Amino acid sequence: MATVLFGLLTSCNTLEKAAIHGLNSGYYKLKSENKASENVYLDVRSDQINVYHADKRQLDKKQFFTIPLNKIDSVTLIPMVLKKQSLDIDITSILLKYRLSVYDLPAQLTSDLNFALYAGWRHDYYQLMRKIDPLGRSLYNINNRGFDFGFFVGPGTALISPFNTRNKRTDEYSGMVIQSGIAGFLETDTASFGLAIGLDYLLNPDRKIWIYHRKPWVGFTIGIAIN
Numbered sequence: 748m749a750t751v752l753f754g755l756l757t758s759c760n761t762l763e764k765a766a767i768h769g770l771n772s773g774y775y776k777l778k779s780e781n782k783a784s785e786n787v788y789l790d791v792r793s794d795q796i797n798v799y800h801a802d803k804r805q806l807d808k809k810q811f812f813t814i815p816l817n818k819i820d821s822v823t824l825i826p827m828v829l830k831k832q833s834l835d836i837d838i839t840s841i842l843l844k845y846r847l848s849v850y851d852l853p854a855q856l857t858s859d860l861n862f863a864l865y866a867g868w869r870h871d872y873y874q875l876m877r878k879i880d881p882l883g884r885s886l887y888n889i890n891n892r893g894f895d896f897g898f899f900v901g902p903g904t905a906l907i908s909p910f911n912t913r914n915k916r917t918d919e920y921s922g923m924v925i926q927s928g929i930a931g932f933l934e935t936d937t938a939s940f941g942l943a944i945g946l947d948y949l950l951n952p953d954r955k956i957w958i959y960h961r962k963p964w965v966g967f968t969i970g971i972a973i974n
Contacts, residue, residue: 867897
């Protein structure tokens with residue numbers, strides 16, 4: 748196994764930005780052209796990456812190879828993908844909520860203050876590609892793509908007004924709500940963007956007249972990773 752992987756990966760210099768792309772030490776699945784996926788463990792350091800064969804999370808410390816990070820060469824690289832799954836915990840905010848039509852009133856688009864704690868299962872894909880510069884040298888890039896799905900819950904505010912109480916309240920104020928639901932994200936290195944479907948629970952007695960109490964909405968959300 749190590750011989751095959753060595754031919755694919757050795758001497759790939761510009762992985763020096765691996766940590767920036769979120770490629771950190773841990774267990775991965777490695778997939779290359781015309782090869783079955785293999786379980787590996789990456790020991791990511793500042794100057795090199797050590798790749799170990801991993802069988803049921805047991806490392807074979809005698810069967811490994813090293814990817815140097817400090818030089819550029821012209822070794823031909825077969826494109827490959829590293830895959831990883833992990834628990835994702837984010838602080839999220841729903842920037843826009845689209846509230847569906849209720850009681851024949853028009854649908855509304857709102858942007859009230861809110862945030863929530865999100866937990867989901869994340870899938871990351873790190874694609875290692877080769878490019879050749881005008882001098883004929885091989886340059887390597889890591890393209891990181893990821894997605895996840897999960898649940899969120901947290902506090903927020905909502906405008907309570909004559910419109911959304913069917914004129915049962917004549918003034919306006921911002922009420923506190925607890926929002927919860929499900930969301931799906933596309934991931935980058937530091938932030939994530941996605942869509943959510945949720946409900947708001949108004950934390951005062953006007954919930955009985957607020958037309959959006961526990962009614963579904965669709966939102967555009969952003970998340971910042973905390974794990």
